[in-house]
Amino acid sequence: MKVFFSHSSHYKPLLRELRALLPNHIDSWIDEDKLLIGENITENLEVAIQSDSDFVILFIDSVAARSAWVRKEVEWAMAAEKRNGRTFLLPVVLDMDAWEGFEPAELCKRKHLSCNDFTEKGIGLLADEIAGSLFAWLSRDAESAKSDTNSGDRADLLGDADRFLRSVASEIRTIVYPHRQKNPLEVDALYERLHSLSGLSIDFTAEQFLSVLARLDQQHLLSGLYYDGEEIFVEEEHYSWKIESFxxxxxxxxxxxxxxxxxxxxxxxxxxxxxxxxxxxxxxxxxxxxxxxxxxxxxxxxxxxxxxxxxxxxxxxxxxxxxxxxxxxxxxxxxxxxxxxxxxxxxxxxxxxxxxxxxxxxxxxxxxxxxxxxxxxxxxxxxxxxxxxxxxxxxxxxxxxxxxxxxxxxxxxxxxxxxxxxxxxxxxxxxxxxxxxxxxxxxxxxxxx
The missing domain is CATH 3.40.50.1360 (Rossmann fold)
Known part of the structure; x- marks a missing residue:
């Protein structure tokens, strides 16, 4: 998943630290890594936002609120939203005063993430929230696309989302497969096994993992598994996912x-x-x-x-x-x-x-x-x-x-x-x-x- 970070240079050190804490499947775009000396900044940023990104995360502080570059990036992101017919721009507020006066005003009506704790712990919590929010959006998009006949512009994103969701579900089924009602697996143990055995770098918190299980179940990717929030086991083996195990x-x-x-x-x-x-x-x-x-x-x-x-x-x-x-x-x-x-x-x-x-x-x-x-x-x-x-x-x-x-x-x-x-x-x-x-x-x- 490709994510563009729209930000002021003032908070670039924060974003470097934040990016290091995100799961490996989230490829974050920061200009200092992607642009080479001599390249056209405007053209490359516009292409990165409108063609090469699945989401734009807007980090809002007082400097970003006055930045002409940030305003231009917001315009490109909102144009991409209109063209693709889905939410594309996700706000993260670092300064509430700057957010309340941010333009365009319609953006301020959106639900947002906030961070005012810039310690290692606070940045880690923000990374968890961003990862969880991106997963939630991918889940919703993948589900809505099943009944959307005009989703051609979203094919690449939804294809990536679908593959990622199925990979997570496949890992879970493989781990749970030996467990039946007589020897259930604790959900906490599944969470630990998933982190230790998976090659997906699934960096969710334990609390977020329960939401992940619920979303996978809603999309029928865990058919045959029973879980109650504490224990999980195979209730009935299904051919459709047995062929994906081992x-x-x-x-x-x-x-x-x-x-x-x-x-x-x-x-x-x-x-x-x-x-x-x-x-x-x-x-x-x-x-x-x-x-x-x-x-x-x-x-x-x-x-x-x-x-x-x-x-x-x-x-x-x-x-x-x-x-x-x-x-x-x-x-x-x-x-x-x-x-x-x-x-x-x-x-x-x-x-x-x-x-x-x-x-x-x-x-x-x-x-x-x-x-x-x-x-x-x-x-x-x-x-x-x-x-x-x-x-x-x-x-x-x-x-x-x-x-x-x-x-x-x-x-x-x-x-x-x-x-x-x-x-x-x-x-x-x-x-x-x-x-x-x-x-x-x-x-x-x-x-x-």
Whole structure:
């Protein structure tokens, strides 16, 4: 986010200190850093305000109130407001007397921030207030743009705002993911984890963080999470944001899984974000003719669609043996995109298809939890399907991101024995080290990629 500081030279030392305290995602424009000797001051300032900035923060003191440069910058900023149809100029009052007589008078009707404490603590509080206010404006703009069909002039700003909000939400979901109602995470602990683990430099105060959570929830970016101001946990896993968690780890797991596949194999493929990536990697190899004569038995609607779309694109004949896809019938669960039976035996289609194809060479199955007593999930319908996929395969592989280790859901679908677990470290190496010995003793195998 690019922010222009309109100010008098009298307070330039204050602004240098203030800028150092703002989050890294706020790029503040100060003339002494941006202008080179010999450049046209007027042209560069006008371009910086009207074309290169998302907001202008006006610092008002008695010197700024008399400054011709500041008046010109205010004119440019208000012209940009009129053109873009949104608030662009944000006042920060350093001298109340100067503010009360500031021109244009209509500006004085606006809500403003104030600072009369120029100690390190006071400047730090002002930096927090500015960061919180900018976040609030971005949230409002991103939300209003959903119903605004004439927001072309705001595309860049709203794109940045949307990406930033989604990045914050993704970080929160990743941290909270292992926590359920039985082991909730305190919001204060989430705040500390976010600061220590995030690469976003999210420098909100603890009080502002509660407002951030509320805004993210209003924009449906925290669907599936429950929080009451003190505790937060995953109430229901949602496919829409699971695919955004541990993205790089899941890609590595999928690549490692596909290396196990050979032409002519029958693959039992579970539904899930990691298994869908496996299907996508297979599609690339099919297009390159690196894999041939594959058969898939799956309950994943997205994976089946990826495979069949690829078959159509490369001209695989309907009656040929280059690619066969057997898809279980039933109801599609929106939060996992898994197809489950409408009766009490969700694994019946999978078992029938695997018997028809002579059994699977490999099974790639996802899990919602890994503990000493095995692999677990929440929905009984998916328990039956996962068991059928594993039982019908000669080589049984669980693919999972590292956040599932130590997490136990209500239903166990398989013990550790005879299973290879394909995962990635990504900050959980100490957890995986503890599990490796236990898994080996139970007759399983842990492979970290």
């Amino acid at each position: 993205t790089e780890a899941k890609k590595r797991i999928a690549r490692a899984a596909v290396k196990k596949i050979s032409s002519g194999d029958v693959i039992a493929l579970d539904a899930g974000s990691t298994t869908e990536l496996i299907a996508q990697h297979v599609c690339r190899l099919l297009r390159l003719r690196k894999l041939r004569r594959l058969t898939f038995v799956t309950n994943s609607l997205p994976a089946a669609m990826d495979l069949l779309t690829t078959a159509g694109d490369i001209g695989i004949a309907d009656d040929g043996d280059e690619l066969s896809v057997y898809l279980a019938g039933g109801r599609v669960r929106p939060n996992t995109m898994a197809i489950v039976s409408t009766d009490d035996n969700s694994g019946s289609d999978i078992r029938a298809f695997l018997e028809l194809t002579g059994g699977a060479s490999l099974a790639f199955v996802g899990t919602n939890g890994v503990t000493g007593d095995g692999f677990s999930t929440e929905a009984q319908a998916e328990v039956d399907t996962k068991r059928a996929l594993l039982e019908g395969a000669r080589e049984k592989i669980i693919v999972t991101d590292p956040s599932k280790f130590g997490l136990r859901q209500s239903r166990i679908f398989s013990p550790l024995e005879g299973i290879e677990i394909l995962t990635a470290g990504d900050g959980y190496e100490h957890v995986l080290d503890d599990f490796a010995t236990m898994i080996d003793a139970a007759g399983g195998r842990l492979t970290c990629v």
